[in-house]
Amino acid sequence: MYGNFIYFILVLLIYLTYQPPEDPTFSGLESLFLFGGLSLAFAGLTLIMFRRIERQMTRVGFARLDQLFHATQLRSSILAVAIFALDIYALNLPSHVNHLPLFNRWPTLQAFVFLLLFMGYLGIVWGCAYNAYRKLYHPQFTRGEYIGSNISFSAPILLPWLLLSGIADLIQALPLPGVKALLATTEGQTVYFCSFLAVVAVAGPLMIKTFWRCRSMPPGHQRERIEQLCRRAGMAYNDILYWPLFGGKMITAGVMGLIRRFRYILVTPALLSLLAPQEIDAVIGHEIGHIKKKHLLFYLLFFAGYLVLSYVTFDVTVYAMIFVEPAWRLVHRSGANPGMVTSIVFSAMIICVFLVYFRYVFGFFMRNFERQADGYVFSLFDSAAALISTFHKISLTSGQPADRPNWHHFSIRERIDFLRKCEQDRSWIRRHDTRVRRAIGLYLAGLALLAAFGYQLNMGSMGAKLGDHLIAAVILREIERAPENPSLYGLLGDLYYRRQNFVEVKQAYEKSLALRPDQPQVLNNLAWLLATCTDEGLRDPPRALELAQRAAQLEQSAFILDTLAESYFANANYGQAVEVGRRALALASGDRSHYEAQLRKFMEAAEARYRGTG
Numbered sequence: 001m002y003g004n005f006i007y008f009i010l011v012l013l014i015y016l017t018y019q020p021p022e023d024p025t026f027s028g029l030e031s032l033f034l035f036g037g038l039s040l041a042f043a044g045l046t047l048i049m050f051r052r053i054e055r056q057m058t059r060v061g062f063a064r065l066d067q068l069f070h071a072t073q074l075r076s077s078i079l080a081v082a083i084f085a086l087d088i089y090a091l092n093l094p095s096h097v098n099h100l101p102l103f104n105r106w107p108t109l110q111a112f113v114f115l116l117l118f119m120g121y122l123g124i125v126w127g128c129a130y131n132a133y134r135k136l137y138h139p140q141f142t143r144g145e146y147i148g149s150n151i152s153f154s155a156p157i158l159l160p161w162l163l164l165s166g167i168a169d170l171i172q173a174l175p176l177p178g179v180k181a182l183l184a185t186t187e188g189q190t191v192y193f194c195s196f197l198a199v200v201a202v203a204g205p206l207m208i209k210t211f212w213r214c215r216s217m218p219p220g221h222q223r224e225r226i227e228q229l230c231r232r233a234g235m236a237y238n239d240i241l242y243w244p245l246f247g248g249k250m251i252t253a254g255v256m257g258l259i260r261r262f263r264y265i266l267v268t269p270a271l272l273s274l275l276a277p278q279e280i281d282a283v284i285g286h287e288i289g290h291i292k293k294k295h296l297l298f299y300l301l302f303f304a305g306y307l308v309l310s311y312v313t314f315d316v317t318v319y320a321m322i323f324v325e326p327a328w329r330l331v332h333r334s335g336a337n338p339g340m341v342t343s344i345v346f347s348a349m350i351i352c353v354f355l356v357y358f359r360y361v362f363g364f365f366m367r368n369f370e371r372q373a374d375g376y377v378f379s380l381f382d383s384a385a386a387l388i389s390t391f392h393k394i395s396l397t398s399g400q401p402a403d404r405p406n407w408h409h410f411s412i413r414e415r416i417d418f419l420r421k422c423e424q425d426r427s428w429i430r431r432h433d434t435r436v437r438r439a440i441g442l443y444l445a446g447l448a449l450l451a452a453f454g455y456q457l458n459m460g461s462m463g464a465k466l467g468d469h470l471i472a473a474v475i476l477r478e479i480e481r482a483p484e485n486p487s488l489y490g491l492l493g494d495l496y497y498r499r500q501n502f503v504e505v506k507q508a509y510e511k512s513l514a515l516r517p518d519q520p521q522v523l524n525n526l527a528w529l530l531a532t533c534t535d536e537g538l539r540d541p542p543r544a545l546e547l548a549q550r551a552a553q554l555e556q557s558a559f560i561l562d563t564l565a566e567s568y569f570a571n572a573n574y575g576q577a578v579e580v581g582r583r584a585l586a587l588a589s590g591d592r593s594h595y596e597a598q599l600r601k602f603m604e605a606a607e608a609r610y611r612g613t614g
Helices: 002-016 028-055 062-090 093-097 101-105 107-137 143-157 159-173 177-183 186-211 221-233 269-274 277-292 295-323 325-334 338-380 385-398 412-424 427-458 461-481 486-499 502-515 520-532 541-554 558-570 574-587 593-613
Strands: 239-242 253-256 264-267
Touching (some): 159 186, 277 295, 277 338, 502 520, 520 558, 558 574
Antiparallel strands (some): 253 264
C-alpha cells in the first residue's frame, strides 16, 4: 500500500514537469482515439496478467503465488504510470484541454482531472487484482472496499499540493494586487510555501482523518485500556479513532500528529477483535514509540531534504543539458522538439532522484524507525512476547509469508528475531538506537553540504560563474544557428562586460553594430566602454562621443544621456557634460543617486577648469 504513495507522487512529477509543445504531434481527435485505445489495451493486459495467476493456483505453492501476485501488481502499477506518461508526453492531452476557460483560469483543476485519470488506471489494477487477491488471501472485504481503501489510503498524499496550488489559483483570481506581486517574487513564494508546509505539517492529521472517514472510539474497556497506557507513557493526544481501512478488517494501527491537539491514535476494528488485550497494548506501545522517538518530525525533515535535493538536481540538470553540446546537436538533427526533449529529461532526472531517495534513503530510515519503535515496547513492558505473538497472528491471518520484506519494513521474521535478541540482551536496543542516531547525523551532515552546494550554485560565486557560462553557451549556440542576428552579439557583449573581458566586449558590440547600426543600447554600451574602460589601450574618447551622440539621436533616455555626458567628460568638454548630465537627471526615475553623483563630478570638473583659467 505504501507503494501507492510513490505512484501518485510520480505521476504528479510527470504532470508538473511537462512543457506543452507549440505543435502537438496529434490532433485532438487523434489523441482522444489513441487515449481510448491505450486505456482499453491496458485494462485487457492487466486482466490477463491477474487471471494467469488464478489459473496457476492449483499448480504451484502459496509462497510462489504470493510472489507472483505482488510482482504482477508491481508490474501493472508501473505500466499504469507508463501509460499516464504516454498520455501526457506522447498524446499531449494537457495541450488539447488547457485552452478551455475553466482550466485556463484554474490550472489546479486541470491537474486534478489528470490525477483522477491516473487514479482510474490504478482502479483498473485493483479491480482486476481482486479475484486473485481474494482466492489467495481470503480477505473479509468486498471488491469495492478493496479499491476504495487503496484510494482513500493513498490519495491524501496529493491533498497538500492540491490545496497549495488551489489557494494560489484563488489568489490570482481575486483582486489582490499586493499579494499577487508578493507571490511573483522568489521570497514571496518561499514564504508562502514554508507557511503552508508548516500549517499542513501541524494540522494535516485533521484533514486526513476526515478523508479516511475515521470516527471516535466509543467509551469502553478497550478505549480505557489504551488511555491508561498512553498516560503511563506520558503521551498526549486528541482522540482514539476507529480506522476503517479495508472495511476495518486489516489488523493494524497507526499514530499521526506532531502536537497534541492534532494527534490521533488509529486502530482498526479487526485489531481490537482479533488481538488479546496484552497484544493490543503491545501494538499501541509500538505506536507510542514512534512519538517518543520523534519519528514523525524526522519524516518531515526527510521531506524537506528531498526538496533540497530536487532543487539542486534541477540546477545541475540545467547546467548539464546546456553544456552537453553533442546531445543537443543530435536532437536538432533528429527533428525532435527541443522543448519536449527538455521536458522529458527534466522529468526523468527528477523521477530518478525521487525513486532513489525514497526507496533507499527514506526506506532505510522507515525500516529502522519501525525497529526502534518495536524496541520501545521494552520501556513499557517487561517482555515483547505480546508483540511477537501479534506478528505471528498478522502473518497467519493476512496470508503473507513471514520472511517477505518490503522497502519500508523489515520482514515479520526479521522483526521477531530482533525482539527475541532484545529479550535475551537489552543492549541490542541501545545498539540500534545508536545506529539510528549516527545515521541521522550523517544524513544531516550530507543535507547541510547539499544545501551549501545549492546555495553556492544559485547565489554564490560558483553560481554566478556557472550562470555566465550557461548563458554564454546558449548565446554562442544560437549565434551558430543564426550568425546574422545582431541582438545575439549585443547580448554576448553584455555578458563579456560582466566578466570584464573588455577585448571580447568590444568585438561583440562592433559585430552587432556592423549587422545593424541603429541599435541605441548597443551604441550606448560601446560608447560607455570606450569612454570609461580601465584598459587604457581600449579607451577612445572621440569615438565614444560619436557613438553616444548617435545613440542619443535614436533614444532620449536617462541612461543614454548619462553615457553622452560621460563621453563629453572624457573629451574634457565639461560644460556640455554638465548640460547633458542635468537632462539625464531630469529624466531619471527611481533611484537617482548615480545621476546626482555624475552631475556633481561634471560640475566640479567645470568649476576647477574655470578657476584654473580665471
